Amino acid sequence: MFFGADGKPDDDANGIRPVSLLDLARLNRGEYGAVVTSPYLLPCVRLIQPRIVIAIAERRDEADSSETLRKFHGLMAAQADLIATSSEKIYLEMCFRYDHVLYMPNDIEESGTVWTEAISAKLRGESTDVWMHRQWEAQAAFYRNWHERIGDHETICYLLASYQYLLGRSSAKSYLSLSFEQMMIKEFTDCLRTHYRFFSAMDAKEGDLEAAVRVYAITALTDEERSRVRVLQAYLDQGRTDLAKAELFRLNDDYRNAIGTLLRSDDPEAGSHLLRCYLPVYRYQEALQLLERIRKQTPERYLADLLRGTLDMLSGKRHEAIHAFLRAAAKDWLLLGHMAELERWELETEFALGRHRHA
Amino acid sequence: MREIGILTHSFTDAYNGNTDKIYGGGLERYLYDLSGVVKELGCRPVIHQLSASGSFRTELEGIRVIGYDCKQTNLVEAFNRMSAEAGDKIVYSSFIWEPIDYKQGSIGICHGINWDHPGFSPEHKSNVARNVQNALSRLKRIVSVDSHFVTFCRAVCSFDDPERVVLLPNAVDTEEYVPADKEKSERDCLRILYPRRISIERGIVPMMLAADRLLASYPHVAIEFAGEVIEDSLLTKAFRLWLGAHPHRNRIRHQAYTFAQMKTAYQRADIAVIPTIFSEGTSFSCLEALSCGLPVVSANVGGLNDLIIDGFNGLLVSPTEDKIYEAISSLVENEQLRRSLGREARATARAFDKAIWKRKWRTIIADFMESP
Amino acid sequence: MRNETVRKARGNRLTAMLQVRNEADKHLEAVLQDLTDFVDEIVIVDDASTDGTVKLCRSFAKVSKLIELKQSSFHREWELRLLLWNAACETKPGWLLSVDADEFYEDKAKAWMRTLIDQDEYDWVGFRFFDFWGGTTHYREDRLWQIHRRHTRSLVRYIPGYYYFFPRMDHHVPRLPLTYAALPGFLSELRVKHYGWAVSQEELYRKYLRYMERDPNGEWGSLEQYRSILDENPNLVPWKEEA
Numbered sequence: 001m002f003f004g005a006d007g008k009p010d011d012d013a014n015g016i017r018p019v020s021l022l023d024l025a026r027l028n029r030g031e032y033g034a035v036v037t038s039p040y041l042l043p044c045v046r047l048i049q050p051r052i053v054i055a056i057a058e059r060r061d062e063a064d065s066s067e068t069l070r071k072f073h074g075l076m077a078a079q080a081d082l083i084a085t086s087s088e089k090i091y092l093e094m095c096f097r098y099d100h101v102l103y104m105p106n107d108i109e110e111s112g113t114v115w116t117e118a119i120s121a122k123l124r125g126e127s128t129d130v131w132m133h134r135q136w137e138a139q140a141a142f143y144r145n146w147h148e149r150i151g152d153h154e155t156i157c158y159l160l161a162s163y164q165y166l167l168g169r170s171s172a173k174s175y176l177s178l179s180f181e182q183m184m185i186k187e188f189t190d191c192l193r194t195h196y197r198f199f200s201a202m203d204a205k206e207g208d209l210e211a212a213v214r215v216y217a218i219t220a221l222t223d224e225e226r227s228r229v230r231v232l233q234a235y236l237d238q239g240r241t242d243l244a245k246a247e248l249f250r251l252n253d254d255y256r257n258a259i260g261t262l263l264r265s266d267d268p269e270a271g272s273h274l275l276r277c278y279l280p281v282y283r284y285q286e287a288l289q290l291l292e293r294i295r296k297q298t299p300e301r302y303l304a305d306l307l308r309g310t311l312d313m314l315s316g317k318r319h320e321a322i323h324a325f326l327r328a329a330a331k332d333w334l335l336l337g338h339m340a341e342l343e344r345w346e347l348e349t350e351f352a353l354g355r356h357r358h359a
Numbered sequence: 360m361r362e363i364g365i366l367t368h369s370f371t372d373a374y375n376g377n378t379d380k381i382y383g384g385g386l387e388r389y390l391y392d393l394s395g396v397v398k399e400l401g402c403r404p405v406i407h408q409l410s411a412s413g414s415f416r417t418e419l420e421g422i423r424v425i426g427y428d429c430k431q432t433n434l435v436e437a438f439n440r441m442s443a444e445a446g447d448k449i450v451y452s453s454f455i456w457e458p459i460d461y462k463q464g465s466i467g468i469c470h471g472i473n474w475d476h477p478g479f480s481p482e483h484k485s486n487v488a489r490n491v492q493n494a495l496s497r498l499k500r501i502v503s504v505d506s507h508f509v510t511f512c513r514a515v516c517s518f519d520d521p522e523r524v525v526l527l528p529n530a531v532d533t534e535e536y537v538p539a540d541k542e543k544s545e546r547d548c549l550r551i552l553y554p555r556r557i558s559i560e561r562g563i564v565p566m567m568l569a570a571d572r573l574l575a576s577y578p579h580v581a582i583e584f585a586g587e588v589i590e591d592s593l594l595t596k597a598f599r600l601w602l603g604a605h606p607h608r609n610r611i612r613h614q615a616y617t618f619a620q621m622k623t624a625y626q627r628a629d630i631a632v633i634p635t636i637f638s639e640g641t642s643f644s645c646l647e648a649l650s651c652g653l654p655v656v657s658a659n660v661g662g663l664n665d666l667i668i669d670g671f672n673g674l675l676v677s678p679t680e681d682k683i684y685e686a687i688s689s690l691v692e693n694e695q696l697r698r699s700l701g702r703e704a705r706a707t708a709r710a711f712d713k714a715i716w717k718r719k720w721r722t723i724i725a726d727f728m729e730s731p
Numbered sequence: 732m733r734n735e736t737v738r739k740a741r742g743n744r745l746t747a748m749l750q751v752r753n754e755a756d757k758h759l760e761a762v763l764q765d766l767t768d769f770v771d772e773i774v775i776v777d778d779a780s781t782d783g784t785v786k787l788c789r790s791f792a793k794v795s796k797l798i799e800l801k802q803s804s805f806h807r808e809w810e811l812r813l814l815l816w817n818a819a820c821e822t823k824p825g826w827l828l829s830v831d832a833d834e835f836y837e838d839k840a841k842a843w844m845r846t847l848i849d850q851d852e853y854d855w856v857g858f859r860f861f862d863f864w865g866g867t868t869h870y871r872e873d874r875l876w877q878i879h880r881r882h883t884r885s886l887v888r889y890i891p892g893y894y895y896f897f898p899r900m901d902h903h904v905p906r907l908p909l910t911y912a913a914l915p916g917f918l919s920e921l922r923v924k925h926y927g928w929a930v931s932q933e934e935l936y937r938k939y940l941r942y943m944e945r946d947p948n949g950e951w952g953s954l955e956q957y958r959s960i961l962d963e964n965p966n967l968v969p970w971k972e973e974a
Contacts, residue, residue: 180910181896189912196894196913214892217737221915322601323571329597330564330680339597 043316055080364445471640505662530716538652552628562634743825857882
């Protein structure tokens with residue numbers, strides 16, 4: 001979405017027409033698509049009820065990366081119909097969280113066609129899986145080529161392992177091995193959790209849960225991690241493989257596969273596990289729907305109010321958001337802290353809109 | 360002239376360094392009135408208080424005040440220092456729930472149970488029980504402002520003298536707090552008054568939630584929040600955000616009044632709400648609202664249960680959004696009910712008139728001065 | 732095996748592992764005698780010795796496994812390391828101690844050995860190794876000889892299924908898998924006496940020649956250090972035993 005009076009001279013030539021915030025409200029509902037670069041624009045986007053919302057996720061300054069701001073940007077990604085990013089780091093992270101992520105590097109021509117195809121698919125209500133796969137393939141090929149040219153390198157092998165993993169291929173393991181070896185040779189020793197643990201996700205994906213739990217157990221050093229191992233072992237002993245598998249994915253930050261596994265599971269506890277996967281990746285809409293379905297199972301009664309409040313805030317329903325946050329706080333007054341989040345949201349919104357207005 | 364030392368955590372406004380003014384809270388008003396009783400008996404009241412703005416000595420309206428610096432030490436230590444330095448006739452007016460080194464044979468006051476939040480830990484509550492037992496063993500008499508502390512002592516602690524704990528509810532000046540003389544039903548607008556500080560324990564959160572619903576349901580309802588905010592608190596921030604762009608902002612008023620002005624606020628109102636969540640004695644606000652003939656929606660918490668009989672002189676409910684909303688709605692929709700509750704409210708207040716309170720305290724102090 | 736027993740806090744078996752070649756007339760007997768007192772098993776790979784090394788090894792009851800190579804693999808160090816590692820792991824040890832035929836753990840280290848391994852916090856232990864010089868009373872300390880200033884990892888927990896990796900090199904292959912570095916370790920102040928240089932002037936000269944022959948251009952180590960083997964007055968510090 002472009003708005004503000006700051007159109008560049010060649011915008012006309014590119015068929016780009018700037019729209020002011022006021023004009024935005026006059027656009028026909030349901031006729032446009034919206035591209036948002038900042039979560040604070042989401043309330044404006046709702047005004048035109050777009051057919052599709054595409055979030056551009058970009059790297060932000062380190063100084064900007066407070067937990068609250070990370071949350072706002074995470075919420076934007078989770079709310080969008082498609083997420084696009086030119087940062088491969090963000091891209092990979094998103095691929096482990098959401099089902100609708102596209103890579104948009106500045107220098108790869110092919111991404112242009114993938115883009116139009118993916119948007120069209122989305123508008124037809126189809127899944128974007130095939131386009132995600134295609135991009136993973138392209139990335140894997142890109143790094144395989146590099147690997148052949150320069151030999152074993154910890155980062156290249158790790159990225160290659162990641163794409164092979166996303167594609168569900170067993171060669172992921174051998175590339176991860178190469179990466180781990182290079183880390184050791186170069187004395188980057190602090191990689192038990194970042195590199196070695198990834199084997200447990202791969203084992204889990206291949207269905208070898210005993211091996212996966214064992215690998216995870218080797219990386220479990222804190223009390224919290226060791227208690228996770230006992231839980232995992234108990235799931236295996238009870239034959240609750242879905243829970244074990246999903247938990248292994250989650251412990252590897254692979255929320256996407258964890259959620260997929262739990263959605264297919266008929267384990268009576270799958271719901272509460274799903275909730276634990278939705279929340280850290282800000283999939284609040286799904287979390288709220290789930291909460292409404294499994295209401296009786298959750299001891300945290302305030303949670304639904306918190307989620308509702310946050311979603312209202314995102315839609316620009318300020319008063320409703322405050323009311324929902326207060327409801328949560330009535331159950332535990334420490335949750336009043338979320339009001340500070342709302343204040344931050346309003347500050348950032350003012351800044352974002354002001355910048356567009358005055359630029 | 361014999362001296363009586365009154366030990367308290369607060370009297371003059373030592374929070375903000377204004378030690379030439381009495382702080383505007385219920386406890387401070389209570390001690391001011393109590394000092395008056397002491398003077399009437401020909402004794403000299405000396406108030407020993409904790410001070411966040413350094414040690415000080417001053418005199419206010421014939422009351423000597425000694426401030427003890429508590430910036431560096433913990434409050435209980437500072438309080439015990441006061442206890443050691445005050446004379447031999449002492450009234451302990453704070454910290455009944457803390458481990459205090461009481462002078463044997465002194466008097467204590469309990470202004471209400473403040474450890475009654477359902478969520479507080481069992482450890483905290485059993486610590487309090489131990490400390491109250493200590494108070495009962497050392498003090499000659501404990502004056503309780505409500506029946507709940509009396510029952511707590513009997514239920515949880517052991518003591519030999521059945522009159523060790525004396526019930527003496529808070530009081531209101533029924534000559535000062537009188538119903539408005541004008542007929543309220545002539546106005547189009549119905550005013551609901553929350554006559555408390557903007558604080559968690561006073562139930563501000565369920566009040567705001569109920570207010571949202573009332574304002575949305577009843578276009579003729581206006582709500583007044585008559586109380587101080589605690590600066591720099593998360594709650595104040597939340598309150599201001601809520602107020603800031605409220606869709607019914609024009610029907611919400613927030614104002615802090617002096618004691619003298621409060622009467623007017625009650626007289627302007629049609630309904631008073633006391634939605635306390637925990638830590639409540641026989642609330643001055645509730646007594647004043649009753650005295651002004653207001654129908655009161657009150658939480659069934661602490662000493663409020665001593666003042667309100669549900670359906671007779673007010674409505675008594677659990678302090679939740681739903682219950683408070685329902686109770687207020689029923690009053691909004693039923694003028695007859697408002698009138699009848701208001702009438703009994705005023706009658707109730709007479710039973711808590713300040714003259715009665717003074718008389719009872721005089722007896723207690725006189726007895727105290729005669730004892731060895 | 733249950734996964735929760737990845738790190739056993741008690742009852743760990745300790746296996747010592749050695750790679751030897753023509754050690755019969757040197758410190759081997761003393762080393763094996765010493766190990767017999769504090770390890771549970773000893774696994775040895777003999778790299779085609781031509782003296783009485785194998786016979787000497789067999790005379791120790793705790794030597795549970797002895798692999799005799801008929802042809803020396805000295806120039807394929809990677810293979811040797813892997814052979815010994817796999818043989819040692821087959822004994823299903825709780826922990827492995829990698830020992831050379833001229834290394835002695837000080838008494839204090841031996842006394843602490845069980846405490847070091849019967850815990851579930853860390854997976855390897857580093858010791859301070861001292862290069863004894865010219866005899867067994869002094870160690871050498873100067874700019875080029877200060878291995879004791881850092882820690883050497885020689886004691887490791889055996890975790891079945893972990894990723895063990897030796898770089899495929901002909902020389903200077905680490906004696907234990909490199910991937911232990913990723914696991915949590917403990918840097919102890921316990922000491923190990925290395926007698927490899929505690930030899931006569933003539934033997935030192937022979938060692939110097941061997942180094943220069945094997946690595947004439949200093950590709951694997953430093954020529955300056957090789958030359959310092961011949962220093963006439965190296966800085967020697969007397970060794971003090973601790974209780």
